Amino acid sequence: MSTTTQNGAATVELQQPVVAPRTPLIELDNLSVKFGDREILRGLTASLRGRAIGLLGPNGAGKSTLINTLLGFYPPHSGSARVFGHDIRTGKREIRGLVGYMPENDAFISKMTAVSLVRMMGELSGLPSSVALERAHEALFYVGLAEARYRQLGTYSLGMKQLAKLAQAIVHGPKLLILDEPTNGLDPSARQRMIRMIHEMRDSQQVRIVLCSHLLRDVEDTCDEVLILKQGRIAHYSDLQEERKANRRFLEMEFYGANGDFTEAIEKLGCECAIRANRMKIILPEGIETRDIFRLAAERDVRIRRLNFRRDTLEDIFLKAMES
Amino acid sequence: MAVYRRTYSSYTGALTPSWSRWFVLFRYARQNLFRSKFQTALFVASFFYPLVCLAMIYLAHNLAFLQQIGAPSQVLVIDNRFFFYYMNVQGVLAFVLTAFAGPGLISQDLANGALPLYFCRPLSRPEYVLGKASVLGILLSQITWIPGLVLFIVQATLAGPAWTWDHLWIAGSIIVSSLIWISVLSLLAMALSAWVKWRIVAGALLLAMLFFGAGFAEAINAVMRTQAGHFVNLAYLMRTVWNSLFQIDVEHAIPVVDAWIAILVYCAICLGLLLRKVRAYEVVR
Numbered sequence: 001m002s003t004t005t006q007n008g009a010a011t012v013e014l015q016q017p018v019v020a021p022r023t024p025l026i027e028l029d030n031l032s033v034k035f036g037d038r039e040i041l042r043g044l045t046a047s048l049r050g051r052a053i054g055l056l057g058p059n060g061a062g063k064s065t066l067i068n069t070l071l072g073f074y075p076p077h078s079g080s081a082r083v084f085g086h087d088i089r090t091g092k093r094e095i096r097g098l099v100g101y102m103p104e105n106d107a108f109i110s111k112m113t114a115v116s117l118v119r120m121m122g123e124l125s126g127l128p129s130s131v132a133l134e135r136a137h138e139a140l141f142y143v144g145l146a147e148a149r150y151r152q153l154g155t156y157s158l159g160m161k162q163l164a165k166l167a168q169a170i171v172h173g174p175k176l177l178i179l180d181e182p183t184n185g186l187d188p189s190a191r192q193r194m195i196r197m198i199h200e201m202r203d204s205q206q207v208r209i210v211l212c213s214h215l216l217r218d219v220e221d222t223c224d225e226v227l228i229l230k231q232g233r234i235a236h237y238s239d240l241q242e243e244r245k246a247n248r249r250f251l252e253m254e255f256y257g258a259n260g261d262f263t264e265a266i267e268k269l270g271c272e273c274a275i276r277a278n279r280m281k282i283i284l285p286e287g288i289e290t291r292d293i294f295r296l297a298a299e300r301d302v303r304i305r306r307l308n309f310r311r312d313t314l315e316d317i318f319l320k321a322m323e324s
Numbered sequence: 325m326a327v328y329r330r331t332y333s334s335y336t337g338a339l340t341p342s343w344s345r346w347f348v349l350f351r352y353a354r355q356n357l358f359r360s361k362f363q364t365a366l367f368v369a370s371f372f373y374p375l376v377c378l379a380m381i382y383l384a385h386n387l388a389f390l391q392q393i394g395a396p397s398q399v400l401v402i403d404n405r406f407f408f409y410y411m412n413v414q415g416v417l418a419f420v421l422t423a424f425a426g427p428g429l430i431s432q433d434l435a436n437g438a439l440p441l442y443f444c445r446p447l448s449r450p451e452y453v454l455g456k457a458s459v460l461g462i463l464l465s466q467i468t469w470i471p472g473l474v475l476f477i478v479q480a481t482l483a484g485p486a487w488t489w490d491h492l493w494i495a496g497s498i499i500v501s502s503l504i505w506i507s508v509l510s511l512l513a514m515a516l517s518a519w520v521k522w523r524i525v526a527g528a529l530l531l532a533m534l535f536f537g538a539g540f541a542e543a544i545n546a547v548m549r550t551q552a553g554h555f556v557n558l559a560y561l562m563r564t565v566w567n568s569l570f571q572i573d574v575e576h577a578i579p580v581v582d583a584w585i586a587i588l589v590y591c592a593i594c595l596g597l598l599l600r601k602v603r604a605y606e607v608v609r
Contacts, residue, residue, distance in 0.1 A: 035607050071444050073604040093342070093446045101444035107437045111356070123348040124445045126339030135335070142332065154436075168441060173335030197332075206334040 024049050025176065025208050026070065030079035033062075033069050040065045042232040043079065050225030050239070052202045055212040056318060057229035063212045064104060066229070067178055071101060084175065097126065100174030102165045104181040104212075110154030114140055117153060118168045125172035132171070139167040144193065158185035166197070170207075177201065178210045183218050191218075198222045220314040228321040236321035240314070251282040251290070254306040255297065265296045345447050349455025350462075357425050357459065366424060367463070370417045374471035377410050381475060385482040402479050407494050408570040410472060415505050415562070418464045419534060425463060426513025427526030429456045430602065435521050443604040452602060453514070460510040469502035497569040505562060508587060511594035512558075518601035534559055551577040555586050562587065 026048040033041040041062045055063045068074050070083055072092035080087060086094045109117055115136050122132030140149040143163040148156070153164060162185060169177060179198070183191045199222060201207050213219050219226060220240070228236040255262075255278055263280070266273055269292060270285040282293070290307065297304050358364050383389060384400035433439055442452055476495050480488040513530055520526040537557045544553030554560045554577050564576045564583040576583070 068605060071604070073440070073443065074607065093448075096444055097339075097446045099444060101440065103437070103440045103444075105437050107441050109432050109438050110436055111432060116352075120348060120352050121441055121445065123340070124345055124442065124447055126342070126345070126446065127335065128338070128340055131335075131337060170332060173333060175334065201332040204332045206332060 024082075025053065025084065026210070027082040028079070029081065031066075031069070031076055031081045032078045033065055033074055034077040035074075039077070040232050041069065044081075044229075044232075044234055045079075046227060046234060046237060048225060048227065050208075050223065050241075051205075052198070052209040052211060052223040052225070054219035054223035054226040055210060055229065056214075056216065056219055056226055056314075057235070058322070059214075060231075061229040062232040063229055064180060065232075067101075067180055067210070067212060071096065071099065071178070098175045100169035100172065100177045100207075102162075102169040102177070102179045102182055104184065106161065107165055108153040108156075108161055111152055113150050113152055114145055114156075114164050114167070115149045117164070118171050121168040122171040125174075127172055135171050135173070136167070139171045140164075142170070143167045143197065159187065159190045162186060162190075162194070166194070170201070174207060176208050176210065178212075180212045181214065182211065183213065183215060195221050216314045216318055226314065226317070228318060230322060236317060238317055243317075249284040250309065251284060251293070252306075252308045253280045253282060253293070253304060254278060255280065256303045256305060258297075258300070258302040262296065262300050262302050265300070266293065269296075342446060345445075346451040346455035346458070349442075349447075349452065350458045353429060353456060353459040354463075356428075357463070360424075363421075363424055366421055367467070370414070370421060370467040371471065373410070373413045373417070374467075374475065377406075377475050378478060380406075381479050381482065402483070404491070404494055404497070404570045405572065407472065407476070407498060408566065408572055410475065411468070411498065411501055411566060411570070412563075414468045414472070414502075415566075418468055418505060418509060421463065421467065422460060422509040422513045423527045423530045426460055426510070426530065427517045427520070427523045429459060430514055430517040430598075431521045431523050431526060434518060434601070439602065440604040449599060449602050453598060456514060457510045460513060461506055464506045464509065465502065468506065469499050472498040472502065494570070497571075501566050501569045504565065504587065507591055508558070508562070508594075511591050511598065515594040515597040515601075518598050554578050555582075558587075558590065561590075 024047050026046075028044040028046045028048075031041055031044040032039060044066070055066065057063050065074060069076060070081060070088060072088055072095065076088065080089065082088065082091075083095045084098055086098075088095065112120075115133075118136035118139055119129075119132045122135055123129055127135060137149065140146055143166050145160060145163050145167060148160060153161065156164060162182065166179075166182065169179070182198070183194050186194055195218060198209060198211065202209055202222065209222070211219060211223055224239065224241040226236075226238045226240055227234060228238070258278070263273055263275055266280075266282065269288050271288060272283040274281045284290075293307070294304065296302075358367075380400055381402055384402050390400075433442070443449070473495060476498060480491075512533070513526075516526040516529050517523075520529060538559055541553040541555075541557035541560065544556065545551060554564075560577075561583045564578060564580055565587065566572075567574055567576065568580040578586075
C-alpha cells in the first residue's frame with residue numbers, strides 16, 4: 001500500500017493517517033517540534049506499524065529530531081505522539097524502558113572497557129547486575145566484539161565503536177530498537193554484517209526496528225515501511241512490502257513484429273497498456289498471468305525480446321518524494 | 325541470548341526497582357574513582373587528623389599520663405573550638421579530595437557524547453545528578469561528619485552525661501556544617517566538570533576558586549573600599565557560617581544571614597549550570 005502525499009503551498013501532509021493491519025508502534029498526531037522560533041517538525045501525522053521502519057530524508061529533514069522527540073529528549077511544541085501506546089509527554093519512562101537506542105554520533109566513555117559500559121547500560125535499563133554482565137558478554141559476542149570486549153573504548157576503531165553502540169542498545173533486550181545511521185563509517189564487509197544483524201533481529205520477531213539512514217539501500221534491504229521526511233514534514237509514506245506485492249502485476253515488455261491487433265488482444269484480457277514504439281507497459285489484472293501474454297504473442301507471431309516485472313525502487317520513491 | 329547461539333533474544337526476567345537506578349551510577353563512579361592509587365592514598369591520608377584528634381581526646385581524659393609528661397592538665401580542652409578546628413582541617417582535605425575526584429565525574433560522559441546512552445534509558449536528569457553527586461557526598465561524609473560524630477561520641481562517653489547534654493548541639497553543628505560544605509563542593513565540582521570537559525583544567529579551576537577567590541575578594545575590598553568583596557570568597561563565607569554554627573565569638577565583615585544566602589545562591593547557580601549542560605543533546609536555537 002502506498003499513500004501519496006498531498007502537496008499544498010506550504011505543507012505536505014498525508015491525506016489520511018496511515019493504517020496497516022498490525023499493532024501500532026509509533027503514532028504521530030499533528031506532532032510539531034520547535035527550537036526557539038525554528039520549527040523543526042511540522043504537524044506530522046502517521047501511524048507506523050511495520051516490523052522495521054525506515055526513516056529517510058535529506059540532511060535537516062528532521063529524522064533525528066523525530067527520534068529524539070520520541071525518546072523524550074525534546075518536548076513537542078504541539079500535537080502528540082505515542083510509542084507502544086505510551087504518550088511521549090507522560091510515559092517517557094515507560095517508553096525508554098522498552099527502547100534500545102543507537103545514536104548517530106560518538107557515544108562512549110573512553111576509559112571504560114566495552115564490557116563495563118554495556119553492563120552498566122544494562123543495569124541502568126533495569127537488569128540485575130549478574131544478568132547484565134552475562135548479557136553484556138552475549139551482546140558483545142553477538143555484534144562481533146568478543147575478542148575486543150576487555151579493551152578500552154577509546155582504543156576502538158570507528159567501526160568497532162558502532163558495534164559497541166549496537167551492543168549497548170540490545171543488551172537489555174528491548175522491544176523497539178532505534179538505529180540512527182548504523183552503517184556510518186563501516187567498511188563494506190562490516191556494513192554487510194550490520195545489515196545481516198538487523199535482518200536477524202527483525203526476523204526474530206522479538207524486536208521492532210526504526211532505522212534512520214541516508215543510505216537508501218540499507219533501508220530498502222531491511223525495512224518494510226518507509227517514512228520520508230522533507231523540511232520537517234512527511235513527504236511520503238510507503239509500505240514497501242505491500243508495494244512489492246502490488247508491483248508484481250506491473251510489466252515492462254520489449255517486442256518486435258506487433259501490430260494494433262496484439263495491443264487490442266492484451267487490452268481485451270483486461271490489462272491496462274501504455275505503448276511507445278516497440279515497448280509496452282502493462283498492468284496485469286487478477287487472474288491474468290505472463291503466460292497469457294506469451295500465448296497472445298505466439299498466436300500473432302510477435303517476438304518478445306524482453307519482459308520484466310517493473311517496480312519502483314526506493315530511490316525512485318525517494319526522488320519522487322523530494323520532487324513533490 | 326546465549327553466547328554459543330549468537331542470536332538476538334529479548335529479556336523477560338525481573339527488573340530492578342525503578343527508583344534504584346541512580347545507585348548503579350554511584351557504584352560505577354566510585355569504582356572508577358578508587359582505580360587511582362593517588363586518590364586512594366589521599367582518601368586514606370584524610371583519616372590522619374581524626375586519629376590525632378582521637379588521641380587528643382584520650383589524652384585529655386588521661387590526667388595521669390599528662391602529669392607524667394609534665395603537661396598542664398588544661399592544655400587539652402575538648403569543646404566547641406576543638407571541633408571547629410577539626411572541621412577546618414577536614415574541610416580543607418575535603419576540598420582537595422574534591423578537586424581530584426570531582427572533575428572526572430561528568431566530564432568523561434560529556435567528552436564523547438555518552439549522555440544520550442544514559443537518558444535513552446529509564447533514568448531522569450535529576451537521578452543522573454543524584455547518582456554522580458552521591459559519590460562525592462558519601463566520600464566526603466566519610467572524612468567529615470562521620471569521623472566527627474565518632475569523635476563526639478568518644479568524648480561524650482569519656483566526659484559523662486553532664487558534658488554530653490551541655491554540648492549536644494556540637495553534634496548538630498558538625499553535621500550541618502559538613503553537609504553545607506559537601507553540598508557546595510559537590511555542586512561546584514560537578515558544574516565545572518560539566519562545563520569544562522578537560523578534567524585537569526576543571527580541577528585547576530576548582531582550586532583557583534578557593535585561592536584566587538580570596539585574593540580577588542581582598543582586591544575588591546581594597547579598591548572599592550567595601551566589604552562586599554567577601555561575597556566572592558567562598559572560603560570566607562563558609563568560615564562565617566561555621567563560626568556561627570560552632571558559636572565561635574569573632575567579628576564578621578558580613579552578616580551571617582548574608583553569608584548563608586550567598587552560599588545558597590552559589591548552590592543554586594551551580595545546580596542551574598549543571599542541569600543546563602546535563603541533557604541528552606544540546607538544543608541549538
